[in-house]
Amino acid sequence: MALHAAVKGKLISVIGDEDTCVGFLLGGIGEINKNRHPNFMVVDKNTPVSEIEECFKRFVKRDDIDIILINQNVAELVRHVIDAHTAPVPSVLEIPSKDHPYDASKDSILRRAKGMFNPEDLVR
């Protein structure tokens, strides 16, 4: 148990629309570190895709982040970057938003898992 207490907790970061960010920050996951780097990004309809990409890459590089939450509609915009991230940590979790219900067929992990069930491979 002492060992557990010694391990410093890692962050959960969030990239998403206003309500998602406000909500999860209310939940207490928000942080602004000593270098003034926040662990969240609010995406609105005017946010350029390059900025989202950059932010996602920055979060992946940071070693104090374990889980990256990203709205599925935002993830769609930067799908190629998310597909390129295959390491288990940080874990990228696509979450639904108020306006965009969850679509399992778009989820990177589920698509990758489904891709393994190639019928030709499975017959004896």
Place this chain on the structure above:
Amino acid sequence: MAGQKDVAVVNEVEAHELLDKIIIRQLHLMEDKMRCELNIESSINNACIHLAKSRYIMGQSSVSTTRLPTESSPDFAASTQCETIEEDGIKQFSLVENNSEDTVNPLRWFGVLVPQNLHKAQSIFQNALNYVVECANVQLQIQENMKNIQAIKNYINSLNSS
């Protein structure tokens, strides 16, 4: 390493049986992941109604991104963090409360006397974090299983080619 040794002695039929088992487990995990996502979705939908009610009471801009801290605001630590525990060689996340002094109460960003709905929204989002961590754990297991499936497929292919 021990796992690889075990695989090395099984014949093709056994390898196929093992593959079947892992694939069934994978399908269950995928179902679990979708269930978790739907839980997150219903939590977010619920909480957003409370956020909207708070907005109605306090005014449009009082519950918005303009109230969130920016790069120019003083630094603070997250009050809810996650830690990694390794169980049987599988990494798992769990939520931990950060009790250090540099945490802030997020409700204060929105005012001193905030409506009950904002408190309600906060507790729903805090609860949603449990689903988030559960979902991340399932996702880790799915990724681990994908590696195993690939390894067994490669083994079966090597048996077939030799």
